[in-house]
Amino acid sequence: MRKKIVAGNWKMNLTYSEGVSLAEEICKRLNEAGVKNLDLMPEVLFFPPYIHLSQVTKISEGLKGVFSGAQNCHTEPKGAYTGEISAPMIKSTGATHVLVGHSERRAYFGEDDQMLVAKVKAALENELIPVFCCGEKLPEREKENHFEVVRAQIENGIFWLDETGFENVVIAYEPVWAIGTGVTASPEQAQEMHAFIRKLIKEKYGDDLAEKTTILYGGSCNPKNAASLFSQDDVDGGLIGGASLKADDFIEIIKSF
Ligand code: PEP
Numbered sequence: 001m002r003k004k005i006v007a008g009n010w011k012m013n014l015t016y017s018e019g020v021s022l023a024e025e026i027c028k029r030l031n032e033a034g035v036k037n038l039d040l041m042p043e044v045l046f047f048p049p050y051i052h053l054s055q056v057t058k059i060s061e062g063l064k065g066v067f068s069g070a071q072n073c074h075t076e077p078k079g080a081y082t083g084e085i086s087a088p089m090i091k092s093t094g095a096t097h098v099l100v101g102h103s104e105r106r107a108y109f110g111e112d113d114q115m116l117v118a119k120v121k122a123a124l125e126n127e128l129i130p131v132f133c134c135g136e137k138l139p140e141r142e143k144e145n146h147f148e149v150v151r152a153q154i155e156n157g158i159f160w161l162d163e164t165g166f167e168n169v170v171i172a173y174e175p176v177w178a179i180g181t182g183v184t185a186s187p188e189q190a191q192e193m194h195a196f197i198r199k200l201i202k203e204k205y206g207d208d209l210a211e212k213t214t215i216l217y218g219g220s221c222n223p224k225n226a227a228s229l230f231s232q233d234d235v236d237g238g239l240i241g242g243a244s245l246k247a248d249d250f251i252e253i254i255k256s257f
Pocket of ligand 1: 009174178179180181182218219220221239240241242243
């Protein structure tokens with residue numbers, strides 16, 4: 001059975017103490033509920049801002065199946081890149097994952113396919129699991145071009161990997177029109193795209209790897225819609241933005257499987 005994951009992308013929210021309190025609260029409540037002892041529960045990931053990462057990682061390490069990651073990394077391991085953070089630095093905090101190609105980074109920081117290839121490479125070389133984000137914009141869906149857009153993002157961003165590399169990648173389908181808008185893809189729309197992505201993987205890497213690849217949905221996922229999204233055959237969990245900032249909501253989503 002492939003891995004189920006619920007991941008919280010905190011984006012540029014929460015001060016250090018607020019972030020630490022949120023991670024402590026979520027872990028405490030998961031622990032009290034005993035939910036992490038049940039193998040049926042998904043893996044839980046926190047993606048806090050960089051400066052919270054070390055402490056959030058320490059808090060997560062106390063609980064089985066809870067991990068942390070960075071929201072981005074630089075392509076180079078070190079050097080004169082003022083203000084940047086490298087994959088080896090992220091790894092040195094004990095974090096295990098890194099988001100690559102979130103639509104906000106593509107849109108606001110000019111991250112293109114070539115840069116994302118280098119970031120995936122940097123992540124894997126440092127034994128970090130890249131959570132590779134893809135998804136179409138609204139005009140692209142309106143023109144019924146969404147499958148081609150996602151196909152190109154995936155082919156250009158991660159299909160250069162050999163099987164061993166690809167095995168360590170998680171994919172997050174996040175339609176840009178659903179991120180932070182309160183408009184969610186319907187379960188049918190999510191399933192249709194996830195099945196399409198899995199088919200692409202099957203054609204490239206074969207049945208086994210396609211079946212093993214975790215594909216998350218992201219875009220205004222909340223406690224009310226999580227269960228119907230997660231019940232779809234090819235939806236293996238969620239990358240959650242706004243609703244990951246409230247312990248109650250995030251825990252409800254984790255329990256939605
Ligand atoms: C995200 O930023 O990855 C995201 C899915 O945000 P939201 O849940 O707020 O739409």
